[in-house]
Amino acid sequence: MALPPGSFGLPLIGDSINFLQDSQFAKKRHQQYGPIFKTSIFGQPTVFMCGPEANLFVLSNENQYFVVDFPPSAKALLGPLSLALQTGANHQNRRKLLYQAFQPRALAGYIDAMEEITQRYLQRWAKMETLTWYPELRNYTFDVAGKLLVGIDNGSETALGNYFENWSKGLFSIPLDLPWSQFGKSKKSRNLLLPELENIIRDRQQGAPSGNDALSLLISARDDEGKGLSLEELKDQVLLLLFAGHETLTSAIASFCLVLAQHPDVMAKVRAEQQQFPATEPLTLEQLKQMTYLEQVLREVLRLVPPVGGVFRTVINACEFGGYEIPKGWSVLSEINQTHEDSEVYPEPDRFDPDRFNSERSAKPFSYVPFGGGLRECLGKEFARLEMKLFAAKIVREYEWDLLPDQDLNLITVPIPHPRDGLRVKFRRNYF
Template sequence: MTLPPGNLGLPLIGDTLNFLQDAQFAKKRHQQYGPIFKTSIFGQPTVFVSGSEANLFVLSNENQYFVVSWPPSTKALLGPLSLSLQTGSDHQNRRKLLYQAFQPRALAGYIGGMEDITGRYLQRWTQMSEFAWYPELRNYTFDVACKLLVGIDNSSESELGNYFKIWSDGLFSVPLDLPWTQFGKAKKCRKLLLAELENIIRARQQGTPSKNDALGLLICARDDDGNSLSLEELKDQVLLLLFTGHSSLSSAIASFCLLLAQNPDVMAKIRAEQQQFSTTEPLTLEHLKQMTYLEQVLREVLRLVPPLAGGFRQVIKPCELGGYEIPKGWIVLYEINQTHQDTSVYPEPDRFDPDRFSLERSTNAKPFSYVPFGGGLRECLGKEFARLEMKLFAARMVRECEWDLLPDQDLNLILVPTPHPRDGLRVKFRRKMTSS
């Protein structure tokens, strides 16, 4: 048994800078070495793997060969009590508690709040007419997350929104803790965020218990032994919920807006489907479920531009993968974006083709060949919240608005922390002249 092919790069930093700066980092090395290769990033030997079989092995052997791992900057900024860093039975118990905020009954209760905030932003964007959309979408998803998860309004315009942006931009950075580095600034903002969250949580704990948002549900939640979450844990878990309910969604929604502007034929098909639904009635989960073509489009958006490029796992027991030995203590990075480019599953993988998710064509898909939300025991807890917000936003946009890309802008994607167009997705935006 031999180690995977590849190069560990420079001492200490390895290939970290190339990994953070080159959008084609993994693709180039797969072309050179094949489906599995080794390198060193964030100070640790790391094996990159892609494809449904590798995903199946990594994601179905949680706690046997692998446990979750994150780069040092991410660990420090998420906090020790965050669900994303917990393992084994601790993770399972906490996940069960946090799931209460994302079960179907809770999701149905979020729709009205999502509709209100979406309507307010559509009005704002109509008045702005020409603008960079991605920063606006970050504000939009942050306002939705703060309202529905923590119960606070217009957060993007507050200090909380400012701290949050600096904090999330440092999650995948070189962990050099100095005041002027990206990581140093993010660490300072984590302290400021936690202080704000502590004030919010304490005020809620002293008031009448309310289950109208995720924080209310978590304050009231009890585990199997009847214990509630401590203040310190509530802060870390709420910070994680805000991150997962915001950064990935901003990226996914921006990709939807970009791809629709570039594919008017897909836009026309979505609009035709929307004519089956009344525009005067409020949207419900049942309406959204019936929008099958829109569902295909959103699935294809997440295939072509997955908000997370992959997931890190630490090897706790030596194992064999792809014919190579993976030593204990090494890191494995299972790649979502490269898996979604597998030509044996997705012919012409660079083409935007929502019909590949039609009922006829998607029935033979391999397990773990489509993993925008990860998979296994650690599949994204907020997956249905994200799908709901994406679909509701998409339906409202297509029904009520039109947008065109402005010329002379760089639409190439910056991939860290989540994919977004380099020039911020500059558009000309207007309400539709006639409602359909």
């Protein structure tokens, strides 16, 4: 059986540089070769595939044909014990433990602190009047993640926040371990991050458990054999939770802010829905569930600009898809962003249309996968959706923002989508 069409690019580095620098890399090759093609990135022959059937095939054959994979840079920086890198029964066991921090009861306990931090940032931005928003949103989501996942206040202003910022820049980089390379700098930051995390964990283990953050729940969590997480594992898992609760959420919230500023008609409908809820009362999970139009808007934002563009897997058994052989040992990238642009599933895919997600329409399975799917669907999915919705409700009720002229709003897409010029806005309180 034939291999997928395509080219491996340059010796050794293959197409890695094009992949990292050209946001249209996959789109151009799909136009040339069709829904499946081969290339070489990060030193590995890799098959790119998109569409609901491809997602279904890759995401539902975990441990049969595929196991999770990340580029070498991400593997080194996430750490060997990270849930993201675990497979098989070990992954299932650890996932069950970590899920305790994201159950509905835990989420309900996060709302008050999330609302308080959101309010503080909104007031700060209104005082600033004009700002470059993306770095501010990064600080906001890190403060929320720091408080609710690790129990620290103002995390973005701490040494932990500073090391984390530098660490995250190298996750998807060429893994040259040299002092001046991005990967080398990020590796050094990981070595500074881990003692900070260890101090936080040891303090929590010795003190009274607060129970109001994910770390407290993880320290007391026990598996079916009554065993808890070791200190070394807690460090890697907390680092992963901070990454998952910060990087991708910043991208999603920034995309929401950008798209709503570009679509005043949608903004007006979101505002109209918010007027049904008393502005003076604290938000509850029940209220958030009733915001059905806002839910459609957020779903469409995640379709149009999914924070994670695709999922990597390693082929453990040769298999066949779309009439082509996928050899054992190769990598596969199942593409979320290209699936979300499939015009057969989403007519006029470049158009922002929240009505795609009204309850009367049903989508094909695995055609909408902003959080992945199958055994490895994003563990923090409901945490992310809660934070996005709470932020969106608060900001739309009380504030307005306009995009400032003369800025590049095109998105840098690797490692996660964000506006090239940082999203410069004029921000103010509204008095409707």
